[in-house]
Amino acid sequence: MISLKQSANSGIKWSLTSQFSRQGMQFATTIILARLLAPxxxxxxxxxxxxxxxxxxxxxxxxxxxxxxxxxxxxxFLSSIFWVNVVFGFxxxxxxxxxxxxxxxxxxxxxxxxxxxxxxxxxxxSGFSILHQAILQRNLAFNKLAKVEIGSIIAGSVIGIGAALxxxxxxxxxxxxxxxxxxTTILLWTSSSWRPKLVFHWTEVKSVSSYSLNLTGxxxxxxxxxxADNLLIGRxxxxxxLGYYALAYRIMLLPLQNISxxxxxxxxxxxxxxxxxxxxxxxxxxxxxxxxxxxxxxxMLGLMGASKLFVLTVFGAQWAxxxxxxxxxxxxxxxxxxxxxxxxxYQAKGYTNWMLRWGLVSGSLTVIAFAVGLxxxxxxxxxxxxxxxxxxxxxxxxxxxxxxxxxxxxxxxVLWRPFLNSSLMLIVLLSLRSVLPIDLPEELAxxxxxxxxxxxxxxxxxxxxxxxxxxxLDMAGMRV
Numbered sequence: 001m002i003s004l005k006q007s008a009n010s011g012i013k014w015s016l017t018s019q020f021s022r023q024g025m026q027f028a029t030t031i032i033l034a035r036l037l038a039p040x041x042x043x044x045x046x047x048x049x050x051x052x053x054x055x056x057x058x059x060x061x062x063x064x065x066x067x068x069x070x071x072x073x074x075x076x077f078l079s080s081i082f083w084v085n086v087v088f089g090f091x092x093x094x095x096x097x098x099x100x101x102x103x104x105x106x107x108x109x110x111x112x113x114x115x116x117x118x119x120x121x122x123x124x125x126s127g128f129s130i131l132h133q134a135i136l137q138r139n140l141a142f143n144k145l146a147k148v149e150i151g152s153i154i155a156g157s158v159i160g161i162g163a164a165l166x167x168x169x170x171x172x173x174x175x176x177x178x179x180x181x182x183x184t185t186i187l188l189w190t191s192s193s194w195r196p197k198l199v200f201h202w203t204e205v206k207s208v209s210s211y212s213l214n215l216t217g218x219x220x221x222x223x224x225x226x227x228a229d230n231l232l233i234g235r236x237x238x239x240x241x242l243g244y245y246a247l248a249y250r251i252m253l254l255p256l257q258n259i260s261x262x263x264x265x266x267x268x269x270x271x272x273x274x275x276x277x278x279x280x281x282x283x284x285x286x287x288x289x290x291x292x293x294x295x296x297x298x299x300m301l302g303l304m305g306a307s308k309l310f311v312l313t314v315f316g317a318q319w320a321x322x323x324x325x326x327x328x329x330x331x332x333x334x335x336x337x338x339x340x341x342x343x344x345x346y347q348a349k350g351y352t353n354w355m356l357r358w359g360l361v362s363g364s365l366t367v368i369a370f371a372v373g374l375x376x377x378x379x380x381x382x383x384x385x386x387x388x389x390x391x392x393x394x395x396x397x398x399x400x401x402x403x404x405x406x407x408x409x410x411x412x413x414v415l416w417r418p419f420l421n422s423s424l425m426l427i428v429l430l431s432l433r434s435v436l437p438i439d440l441p442e443e444l445a446x447x448x449x450x451x452x453x454x455x456x457x458x459x460x461x462x463x464x465x466x467x468x469x470x471x472x473l474d475m476a477g478m479r480v
Contacts (some may be wrong), residue, residue: 001473004273005120011142011266012124015365019262022153023254030250033172033306034183034315039247041170043239047107048116050230053223055092059126062086062212064134065347069272070208075197077204082131082196084205089127096120107234111170113339122181130187132192137413138269148187158182170285172391214352218343218359225363229370229381241378247315248325252333255299260337263288264344271348281348281404288342291415294465297335297415297422298457305453309446319377328382338415339393345400360398362392417465425457 034042064082067073095122104112136145138140160176168175234242267288274280290391307326311319346355366388373384395406429449436445 007140014142039243040239043188043243045173054409060130062215066208067134068138078364079197080204085130093121125181129188132188152183155183213357218356221359221363225366228367244321248322252329255296268344293418297418300334301422308430312442342400349403387428421460428456
């Protein structure tokens with residue numbers, strides 16, 4: 001019989017495969033589309049996606065997490081949840097389609113109306129497959145999920161790039177999103193043996209209503225606080241400024257999506273299975289957090305040290321304003337790569353009410369900071385984001401840690417070595433950049449800095465944190 005550790009390690013390896021394949025494809029697609037499209041095209045889609053992303057929080061009303069956390073499932077419960085998701089998919093599509101002109105009026109950009117109307121179809125499509133994905137995740141069937149996700153992103157990239165080459169402009173970004181949603185639903189149905197029955201029991205839905213609604217409430221405020229910057233920039237600074245900020249933010253999120261999300265979605269069902277064993281919970285959580293830091297810390301600090309060369313080489317001189325934004329947002333990415341793991345503790349222990357309360361406080365403070373920073377332009381908003389993230393870090397961890405009797409210093413003990421090694425790498429990058437010839441082309445300078453930084457970090461990690469490196473390599477299925 002496969003142990004929980006083996007299942008978790010397998011899930012992480014498959015999620016690693018999925019995430020790197022998908023994010024690599026997305027990154028390559030972004031580079032190509034950035035060359036084919038104007039910054040305003042990304043800004044227009046960004047305006048629509050702020051609203052789409054907000055409504056997307058309601059797509060399952062928190063029921064997916066409830067399915068994963070719940071100890072026992074019945075056929076009546078699963079079918080009832082399925083029909084709730086389908087009905088809401090229809091409802092969300094209709095509401096967004098009708099409200100598109102009002103939202104476009106808010107942005108003072110009429111081109112957003114048809115874009116938002118078409119993108120609303122993603123809710124109709126995804127409503128039919130939300131439950132299938134939750135069941136696969138609960139069962140740690142990440143091998144099947146990986147194949148679904150990779151196939152979907154490939155389909156979306158092909159359609160998006162093809163449309164851009166044909167001159168579709170911003171619509172190529174819209175078609176790309178719809179293609180991903182449609183292919184995901186099709187592949188999830190073919191990958192899962194579960195099928196809904198024509199039964200619905202309100203008592204089954206009500207049994208998880210408190211857990212699910214508190215989680216949904218948190219997601220609402222968390223999303224609003226994380227996207228209020230896009231709303232404010234789009235409303236007061238325009239599509240081009242939002243295009244710069246959106247690209248910098250998307251690059252900053254890549255390590256989070258590749259590593260933190262990958263580990264987090266595997267560990268949540270694992271935490272749920274050991275939710276009654278705090279001692280084991282603490283050990284597993286700290287191992288997961290340290291594994292994330294080993295990868296995300298050097299990526300974020302390396303991005304900070306090579307931001308100019310990276311932007312000019314990969315995206316071109318027209319995206320130069322992104323350079324300073326990346327430098328400011330890199331510390332945010334470093335912090336959030338770990339802080340995002342705290343949510344799984346609330347969810348696995350069933351305390352989504354605590355999660356909601358903290359979301360109300362942190363979300364309000366973050367929005368206020370964005371509003372204050374707006375008067376200094378897009379850079380001011382980024383700086384406000386960084387300051388707020390650093391300030392809120394201690395309570396972000398301290399509150400959920402109470403649920404498993406974990407101390408902040410225990411987390412600090414497993415994080416200080418990856419941070420030290422990454423800092424040493426940053427010093428080497430900055431020193432090396434200062435001695436390189438001024439007239440050296442950006443792409444050649446970047447080709448020198450990237451391997452130099454990687455070698456520095458690997459050597460420092462092997463000398464200072466060898467046992468930790470071995471644990472992470474073992475988790476990924478690589479023996480040393």
